[in-house]
Amino acid sequence: MMAALAGIAAAAVGVGAGEFAAAVSAASSSPFAVVGGALIDAAPTWAKDTAIAWFGTADKVALLVGIGIVLVAAAAAAGVAEARWRRSGVIAFVLIGVVVAGVAVTRTDAGMLAWLPAALAGATGATALHLLIRFVAEAPGTDAADHADLPTRRRFLAWAGGTAALGIALAVAGTVARAGTAVVTNVRDALRLPRPATPAPAPPPGAALDVPGLAPLITPNRDFYRIDTALVVPTVDPASWRLRIHGMVEQEIDLTWDELLALPMTETTVTLSCVSNEVGGDLIGNAVWLGHPIRELLAKARPAAGADMVLSTSADGFTAGTPLEALTDDRDALLAVGMNGEPLPLAHGFPVRMVVPGLYGYVSATKWVTDLEVTRFDRARAYWTDRGWSERGPIKLQSRIDVPRAGRGVDAGDSVIAGVAWQPHTGVAAVEVQIDDGDWQRAELAPAISDDTWVQWRMPWSAESGDHRIRCRAISADGETQTEASAPPAPDGATGWHTVSVRVG
Numbered sequence: 001m002m003a004a005l006a007g008i009a010a011a012a013v014g015v016g017a018g019e020f021a022a023a024v025s026a027a028s029s030s031p032f033a034v035v036g037g038a039l040i041d042a043a044p045t046w047a048k049d050t051a052i053a054w055f056g057t058a059d060k061v062a063l064l065v066g067i068g069i070v071l072v073a074a075a076a077a078a079g080v081a082e083a084r085w086r087r088s089g090v091i092a093f094v095l096i097g098v099v100v101a102g103v104a105v106t107r108t109d110a111g112m113l114a115w116l117p118a119a120l121a122g123a124t125g126a127t128a129l130h131l132l133i134r135f136v137a138e139a140p141g142t143d144a145a146d147h148a149d150l151p152t153r154r155r156f157l158a159w160a161g162g163t164a165a166l167g168i169a170l171a172v173a174g175t176v177a178r179a180g181t182a183v184v185t186n187v188r189d190a191l192r193l194p195r196p197a198t199p200a201p202a203p204p205p206g207a208a209l210d211v212p213g214l215a216p217l218i219t220p221n222r223d224f225y226r227i228d229t230a231l232v233v234p235t236v237d238p239a240s241w242r243l244r245i246h247g248m249v250e251q252e253i254d255l256t257w258d259e260l261l262a263l264p265m266t267e268t269t270v271t272l273s274c275v276s277n278e279v280g281g282d283l284i285g286n287a288v289w290l291g292h293p294i295r296e297l298l299a300k301a302r303p304a305a306g307a308d309m310v311l312s313t314s315a316d317g318f319t320a321g322t323p324l325e326a327l328t329d330d331r332d333a334l335l336a337v338g339m340n341g342e343p344l345p346l347a348h349g350f351p352v353r354m355v356v357p358g359l360y361g362y363v364s365a366t367k368w369v370t371d372l373e374v375t376r377f378d379r380a381r382a383y384w385t386d387r388g389w390s391e392r393g394p395i396k397l398q399s400r401i402d403v404p405r406a407g408r409g410v411d412a413g414d415s416v417i418a419g420v421a422w423q424p425h426t427g428v429a430a431v432e433v434q435i436d437d438g439d440w441q442r443a444e445l446a447p448a449i450s451d452d453t454w455v456q457w458r459m460p461w462s463a464e465s466g467d468h469r470i471r472c473r474a475i476s477a478d479g480e481t482q483t484e485a486s487a488p489p490a491p492d493g494a495t496g497w498h499t500v501s502v503r504v505g
């Protein structure tokens with residue numbers, strides 16, 4: 001009996017972990033839904049017809065309940081087996097996890113991490129069973145479990161009950177997160193954003209180079225890197241969204257979603273980078289943002305003399321400290337509502353975020369923003385500055401080689417080297433490339449959309465057989481040459497030359 005309970009409690013925590021992981025990760029492959037979906041697809045027509053005849057529109061619920069009953073029975077059996085033959089139950093849990101993970105990746109809507117929730121569920125369940133069974137099986141071959149002394153039984157029940165309760169709590173938390181996401185996703189899907197009073201200029205002809213493997217000039221939303229501290233993506237309903245501008249201002253401002261959308265909208269293309277982006281890394285993207293310039297709102301609020309920072313706060317408590325100047329000068333720092341022609345995706349700050357050309361995200365790009373406090377750097381601290389990162393975060397001059405990829409073979413003969421270079425709000429004047437110890441050569445630089453965006457570059461290369469080292473460096477519109485000195489991301493952004501080693505054969 002105790003062994004069976006151990007199995008069921010372990011299954012509960014495993015399922016809870018899996019459902020929670022599915023709800024909060026982009027994977028969203030709930031192990032239950034995966035098994036249910038696969039069964040529906042595999043079931044012969046007569047079975048489907050019978051199910052519908054028996055259960056009507058509740059057929060799917062009936063299916064999930066059925067899967068639950070089978071799972072409880074299997075888990076109880078695995079517990080009993082584990083008590084008899086050590087590892088057998090644990091292995092059964094792992095196998096179930098592996099099989100469901102395998103099914104998950106073959107589903108048509110499978111994302112890259114589709115296997116994760118089921119794998120986590122199996123691993124968690126197996127671990128829990130391994131730990132719980134220790135109370136039970138002192139004497140292999142006998143069900144010593146039920147003869148355990150009272151204190152042992154009590155402790156077992158407490159642990160098994162706690163484990164099962166944890167599983168239920170995780171599953172409930174996952175369901176709540178999913179429901180919130182579903183509601184806000186529907187609101188987002190129904191939204192029509194206003195047309196910009198100032199549309200983004202079209203990219204100049206030739207701005208997008210035709211080189212396979214080169215990062216696209218505009219990063220599609222689904223490929224745009226995501227960095228934030230939110231375990232569960234905040235779900236903010238525009239109907240209840242409000243922005244407060246306060247602190248060292250003459251006029252406090254309180255803005256609703258409808259009021260924001262009624263203001264003139266600007267559209268602008270801006271490259272956003274994470275301070276944690278390593279040299280050659282991909283925590284960077286370029287998008288067309290739609291929003292209202294923050295400088296207009298601050299002009300209405302009238303910051304007091306002596307203020308030099310705006311502390312922005314998100315719905316989930318994240319904060320960033322942005323130099324007041326970057327929000328009041330002529331650059332297009334936006335309170336953004338749109339990204340590449342759509343409302344902001346939930347993970348990128350729906351309904352409203354900040355985008356400030358020239359500054360790393362951690363000091364400027366607050367997603368799900370709800371509060372702007374005008375203050376001073378010597379009075380307020382922000383999330384990452386409290387954790388040792390620099391107070392100021394201008395994006396450093398950088399360049400990256402996208403083609404050829406490191407470690408990939410290249411065919412000898414006519415080839416091409418290509419990449420991107422950026423220093424938003426300054427602009428890039430040139431990119432140079434060095435092959436092995438040769439001279440630095442100027443690459444062809446495509447025209448930039450603006451100084452706020454990255455720029456693509458390429459250079460023809462007659463690749464000779466052998467191993468080669470390719471490096472690149474950018475020269476900014478200010479005449480600065482990208483430094484060779486290599487620095488890690490902390491505390492204010494990585495530097496160094498991106499270097500790629502390739503074998504030509």
Ligand SMILES: Nc1nc2c(c(=O)[nH]1)N[C@H]1C(S)=C(S)[C@@H](COP(=O)(O)O)O[C@H]1N2
Binds near residue numbers: 274348
């Ligand atoms: N609310 C909130 N906003 C945030 C963050 C965060 O953790 N929470 N991270 C910032 C960081 S470090 C970066 S690099 C950018 C990334 O924006 P993205 O996920 O849309 O690419 O968001 C910024 N805005």
Ligand SMILES: [Mo]
Binds near residue numbers: 227274275361
């Ligand atoms: Mo970041």
